Amino acid sequence: MDDAIFSQLDFGPIDEFLRQDDVTDISYSNGGQVWLKTLSRGVFKVERPDINNALMEKLAFQCSNVMGKTFNMAHPFLDAESTELRLNFVHDSIATNGIACLIRKTPAKIRLNREKLLNEQYVSEDLLDFLLQCVQGHANIIVSGETGSGKTELVKYLASTTKEDEKIISIEDTLELHLDRIFPHRDIVAMKTNNIASYTDVLVTCMRQNPIWILLSEVRSAEAVLAVRNSISSGHHILSTIHSDKASSIPMRMYSLLETNQDVEQFLTTVHRYVQIGVYVKGYMSKELGRFQREIMEICEFYVDEQNNPKTNTIYQKSMDGKMSLNNPTKHLRDYLSIQGIILPENIFRTKKPMGVSTGMINTNLNVNTTPIMPKNPMAQNI
Numbered sequence: 001m002d003d004a005i006f007s008q009l010d011f012g013p014i015d016e017f018l019r020q021d022d023v024t025d026i027s028y029s030n031g032g033q034v035w036l037k038t039l040s041r042g043v044f045k046v047e048r049p050d051i052n053n054a055l056m057e058k059l060a061f062q063c064s065n066v067m068g069k070t071f072n073m074a075h076p077f078l079d080a081e082s083t084e085l086r087l088n089f090v091h092d093s094i095a096t097n098g099i100a101c102l103i104r105k106t107p108a109k110i111r112l113n114r115e116k117l118l119n120e121q122y123v124s125e126d127l128l129d130f131l132l133q134c135v136q137g138h139a140n141i142i143v144s145g146e147t148g149s150g151k152t153e154l155v156k157y158l159a160s161t162t163k164e165d166e167k168i169i170s171i172e173d174t175l176e177l178h179l180d181r182i183f184p185h186r187d188i189v190a191m192k193t194n195n196i197a198s199y200t201d202v203l204v205t206c207m208r209q210n211p212i213w214i215l216l217s218e219v220r221s222a223e224a225v226l227a228v229r230n231s232i233s234s235g236h237h238i239l240s241t242i243h244s245d246k247a248s249s250i251p252m253r254m255y256s257l258l259e260t261n262q263d264v265e266q267f268l269t270t271v272h273r274y275v276q277i278g279v280y281v282k283g284y285m286s287k288e289l290g291r292f293q294r295e296i297m298e299i300c301e302f303y304v305d306e307q308n309n310p311k312t313n314t315i316y317q318k319s320m321d322g323k324m325s326l327n328n329p330t331k332h333l334r335d336y337l338s339i340q341g342i343i344l345p346e347n348i349f350r351t352k353k354p355m356g357v358s359t360g361m362i363n364t365n366l367n368v369n370t371t372p373i374m375p376k377n378p379m380a381q382n383i
Contacts, residue, residue: 012059032052110182207236
């Protein structure tokens with residue numbers, strides 16, 4: 001939807017929440033329930049009787065009219081999108097307890113910075129520096145997590161640390177990254193797929209634009225998985241996100257999205273060969289901190305050993321009970337980064353420790369224990 005037209009919509013009392021930077025999502029359902037998702041408090045309900053079915057139906061019809069679409073029993077779903085807002089409506093013929101709506105804010109700003117990440121215990125300084133070195137060394141990084149965990153925000157922050165002379169092309173099916181607007185002085189091309197231009201079509205054009213970095217906002221389809229594979233196998237570098245319950249599951253999650261009979265071992269070997277780092281981010285209500293917390297819970301290194309077997313080295317892992325483990329990167333990652341002039345010492349974590357971890361809890365054995373990624377029955381693995 002054109003932003004000029006979008007700005008003319010009457011959001012009524014919802015506008016109050018649209019203007020609050022802390023609010024990321026506004027959910028309306030069940031005949032009058034309004035739920036907010038915020039950066040500081042997580043998800044909570046607000047009592048707003050002036051936000052009701054009549055208001056939401058009016059907003060839905062405003063969107064459908066300016067978009068030239070129909071929203072009724074015959075066409076019960078409606079999506080509207082501007083540069084910084086995404087709206088999804090479900091008609092009450094489908095949502096039988098009343099019209100449903102989700103408004104997601106995607107502002108053209110980077111909500112994370114080094115100070116915020118450290119002060120809010122999102123990640124320790126040692127691990128943050130490690131991730132930034134991986135970016136400088138052109139490692140391919142995929143960030144996993146649940147909906148609302150902050151995957152895209154982390155990718156935006158990592159992308160902001162790339163060198164200014166490195167061209168970036170973003171490929172999205174819904175606008176979320178906005179790097180071209182955040183860094184208008186940089187060589188950034190923002191591409192959006194649609195019914196005419198698929199991921200495959202856009203990727204072919206993307207390759208001809210000679211980028212250093214390709215940013216895929218989210219890997220959520222077979223076409224997106226193939227886009228990632230084709231990007232990294234052609235020598236480009238990627239930052240992307242995916243829905244997965246842990247970093248080590250990223251390769252198998254990608255395979256499950258393919259929905260083909262492609263050989264699982266061959267596919268996993270390809271992913272482990274070309275994707276160097278997986279990160280898992282979790283958002284949860286922290287009793288210890290007394291607030292909603294987003295935190296990096298796992299960082300994995302993927303590689304292929306001398307026998308061409310896909311392996312995973314869990315560099316960092318924190319469980320919900322607070323237990324942490326830390327391993328040094330393997331020679332495979334150190335060699336990869338050294339080609340780009342990033343030299344990691346063998347004992348990068350030997351004398352360092354993540355926040356709140358006693359020295360005795362850290363596994364700093366340079367001969368790190370690595371485990372094969374192949375399960376006996378890959379498709380039966382819980383991903």
